[in-house]
Amino acid sequence: MEHHIVLRVVAKLLIPVILLFALYVQFHGDYGPGGGFQAGVIFGAGLILYALIFGLQTIKKVVTPSFVHYMSGVGLLLYAGVGVISLFKGGNYLDYSFLSADPVHGQHLGILLIELGVGITVAFVMVSLFYAFAGYRQADLKVPPDTGHEATEKARDAVLEREPQ
Amino acid sequence: MEAIVDFALLAGLAAWAVAIVRLRSLFGAAMLFGIYSLHCALIFVVLDAVDVAFTEAAVGAGISTVLILGTLAITGIKLEVRHTRALIPLLITGTIGAALIYASVDMPLVGDPNAPANLHIVPDYIEGSATEIGIPNVVTSVLASYRGYDTLGEVTVIFTAGVGVLCLLGRGKPKRSRKPRG
Numbered sequence: 001m002e003h004h005i006v007l008r009v010v011a012k013l014l015i016p017v018i019l020l021f022a023l024y025v026q027f028h029g030d031y032g033p034g035g036g037f038q039a040g041v042i043f044g045a046g047l048i049l050y051a052l053i054f055g056l057q058t059i060k061k062v063v064t065p066s067f068v069h070y071m072s073g074v075g076l077l078l079y080a081g082v083g084v085i086s087l088f089k090g091g092n093y094l095d096y097s098f099l100s101a102d103p104v105h106g107q108h109l110g111i112l113l114i115e116l117g118v119g120i121t122v123a124f125v126m127v128s129l130f131y132a133f134a135g136y137r138q139a140d141l142k143v144p145p146d147t148g149h150e151a152t153e154k155a156r157d158a159v160l161e162r163e164p165q
Numbered sequence: 166m167e168a169i170v171d172f173a174l175l176a177g178l179a180a181w182a183v184a185i186v187r188l189r190s191l192f193g194a195a196m197l198f199g200i201y202s203l204h205c206a207l208i209f210v211v212l213d214a215v216d217v218a219f220t221e222a223a224v225g226a227g228i229s230t231v232l233i234l235g236t237l238a239i240t241g242i243k244l245e246v247r248h249t250r251a252l253i254p255l256l257i258t259g260t261i262g263a264a265l266i267y268a269s270v271d272m273p274l275v276g277d278p279n280a281p282a283n284l285h286i287v288p289d290y291i292e293g294s295a296t297e298i299g300i301p302n303v304v305t306s307v308l309a310s311y312r313g314y315d316t317l318g319e320v321t322v323i324f325t326a327g328v329g330v331l332c333l334l335g336r337g338k339p340k341r342s343r344k345p346r347g
Contacts, residue, residue, distance in 0.1 A: 033215035041223040094313040125327035132334040133235035
């Protein structure tokens with residue numbers, strides 16, 4: 001991708017806007033279309049676009065695979081944790097009315113937190129899926145390159161059906 | 166005017182589907198799937214389901230296309246052409262399609278306020294979203310509050326799917342030196 005200067009420049013301009021838009025969709029979901037899931041996929045798509053243009057190794061320096069794996073769990077724990085807090089506050093599981101003295105304010109707070117949990121999990125699961133697919137290179141499998149010849153096709157089939165090491 | 170737009174969108178969707186089936190290049194089919202998803206997003210916008218359109222455009226046209234291309238990079242982009250009779254699958258598909266069209270005649274119109282689905286609990290949700298929850302977007306208050314358990318389940322499914330893919334495709338070579346915790 002080093003020679004695609006148009007792609008690189010346009011991506012550099014667009015990626016901050018995409019990430020900002022994801023945050024807007026995340027926190028404006030109470031008032032307009034959107035919410036955690038939509039924000040998560042937009043944020044994930046922004047990170048994946050960066051990886052496509054600037055390479056997997058570059059993005060892994062900033063968003064490390066272990067961070068991605070931890071964050072996919074953190075979002076789910078945040079969601080489930082809000083339910084546990086509402087249990088401790090005397091309500092039913094995931095009954096946000098008990099989160100605050102004012103039930104409506106409690107609902108606002110609960111929805112904000114669980115939408116954040118949804119967004120975090122969705123965004124980082126998407127990125128971890130991309131890491132898994134993009135990191136699974138043919139070189140690691142020792143697959144012969146796809147030249148179109150019958151002999152290499154057979155070799156490719158043999159290697160690809162084998163259990164990945 | 167609205168009918169023309171609807172018809173044009175649905176006809177376009179069918180055209181993309183036929184093109185994908187007939188295409189022998191897997192790379193082309195993957196790109197057409199992206200366009201198909203974008204087209205679906207347009208239909209969702211026409212149906213006033215903007216939240217779904219968002220998701221469809223970002224997941225269907227964006228991320229899943231990238232993942233399909235990533236898969237093609239691993240498996241190769243050639244499709245083995247097999248010439249077999251597809252009579253029974255055609256029969257099954259045709260029968261189910263006809264049955265679905267027959268059933269759709271009895272379905273209530275989109276957005277019909279007297280439809281059974283809109284009479285049961287939906288009015289409570291629409292009124293409660295303003296008074297109990299205080300949020301203008303009813304979709305958010307239904308998803309996040311009234312149906313909070315369902316959404317928790319969905320997030321768990323997404324997380325589990327991610328874990329499943331990591332188990333299948335691996336997250337690199339296992340560290341041999343690490344000993345199991347006793």
